[in-house]
Amino acid sequence: MTRKDMFRWHDAARFFVGETAIKRAKCTATSDFRVIPAQLPERALRGLAEAVQAHQSFCVAPPSFTESIRATPPDFLTFTGGTSGPPKVIRRSQTSWIASFEENQNLFGLTRDDTLATLGDLVHSLSLYAVLEAMHIGMDAHLLTGLRPRAQREALVRHAATILYATPAQLMALTAGAQDQTLPDLRLILSGGGRLTADLRGMCQRVCPNADIRQFYGSAETSFVTISDANTPSGSVGRAYPGVTLAVHNGEVWVRSPYLFDGYAAGSSPDSRWQDAALTIGEMGRLDPKGYLWLDGRRGRMVTISDQNVFPEQIEDAVSQAFPGLICVILPIPDKTRGHRLTAILQAPDDTDLPERVTHFLQDRFKNLIAPQRVLVHPDIPQLPSGKPDLPALAAWVEDRR
Structure with a gap:
């Protein structure tokens, strides 16, 4: 192992949670592995910076993390989004992310004059990646987790942020109440973790008039797989990210790249499979x-x-495109006759006619057998730290209403 295999805290990089600066401290590594509790953003960012400074392996851990799980340098641990169940612990090499840091420098012209911001928790791999990229390249970085969208917009303006990493759900919250407010300093928005609809892209462009808005597809296991550009057709997630080779076999997407994970340190997925050096995580497409x-x-x-x-x-994408700004989650319910039936859950006020309009749309857009049989309204759909809907929590909520 050499220093080139490890993340670095570049001399030019500075880090902030709100207005609090994370300062360098003399770090003495007491072990090869550091567990960093994610609950308090300031402590989490300080712990991450110290782990990098001490050349340790690390894990920014949720409360449920089992401390018996370990990694040794230059590996580190991160987590899947946990949309459909408990998050799985990902083991990967630091060089797998360093390779994409360097690729992004070339692709997007990242320099030490840029200021990066991210809106999520460090336990989510998107925010962790963003902060580590800034740390390694030498950019200032602002962790804006826990702030209301208005406060996030004010912080982006106050700190003249030029680069933003965010999920579509975070971007929707950030831009929905902006009204006449704009974020003119943002020059690049990198959005992953969900579909970036045409309507949401338009909202982002209105609020961030100078930003190049790029959707990327990837996962905790694969990192970057595709990246969009100005020529990407609406509905596509783009073409292969530099260094990635894509193939589709029997409808399943397979990936070869230098950015892939090394395996699960805890948990497993029957959909994640290796064949030679190619990996699939069970994503279907063409x-x-x-x-x-x-x-x-x-x-x-x-x-x-x-x-x-x-x-x-x-079905979720179709509803989102037909009803801009609406959050919709489709849940399957086992059915003895048809195999499954679907329930649509909308985040909307209870006193609107939206459920009726969505019901009519679904019946017109999809066959009667496929269209959701129930449309329910939830005042605030629960989300995971990744910004994705918490499907198990929603399933329990639907069961309680039966």
Whole structure:
């Protein structure tokens, strides 16, 4: 192992939680591995910076983390989003992220004059990646987790942030109440962890008029897989990120790249499989003749309704496009006759006619057998630290209403 295999705290990099600066301290590593509790953002960022400074392996851990799990340098641990169950612990090499730091420097012209911001918790791999990229390259970084969208916008303006990493859900919250407020200093928005609809892209462009808005597809296991550009057709997640080779076999997306994880330190997924040096995580989709990737959804969420394979993500995307700004989650319920039936959950006020309008749309857009049979309203759909809906919590909520 050499220093090139490890993250670095560049001399030019500075880090902030709110207005609190994370200062360098003399770090003496007491072990090769540091567990960093994620509950308090300031302590989490300080612990991360100290681990990097001490050349330790580390894990920014949620409260449920089992401390018997370990990694040795240059490996580190991070987590899957946990959308459909308990998060899995990911083991990966630091060089797998360093390779994409250097690729992003070339791709987006990242320099030490840039100021990066991220809106999520460090336990989420997107925010962890963003902060480590800033630390390694030498950019200032602002962790804006826990702030209301208005306060996040004010911080982005006050600190003249130029680079923003965020999920679509975070971008929706950030831009929805902006009204006449703009974020003119942002020059690049990198959005992952969900579909960036045309309507949300338009909202972001209005609030961030000078930003190049790039959607990327990836996962905790794969890192970057595709990246969009100005020529990407609406609905596609872009073409292969530099260094990535894509293939689709029997409808399943396979990835070869230097950015892949090394395996699960805890938990497992039957959909994650290796073949030679290629990895699939059970994402289903297709490549068009120009190399653009179109996703149908995860194999793990696919359900069978009257002998037809149905991806809940496709129905969620259709509702989001037809009703801009609306959050919709589709949940399958086992059914003895048809295999499954679907329930649509909307985040909306209770006193609107929205459920009726969505019901009519679903019946018109999809076959009666596939269209959700129930449309329910939830005042505040629960989310995971990754910004994705908490499906188990929603399933329990639906069960309580039966």
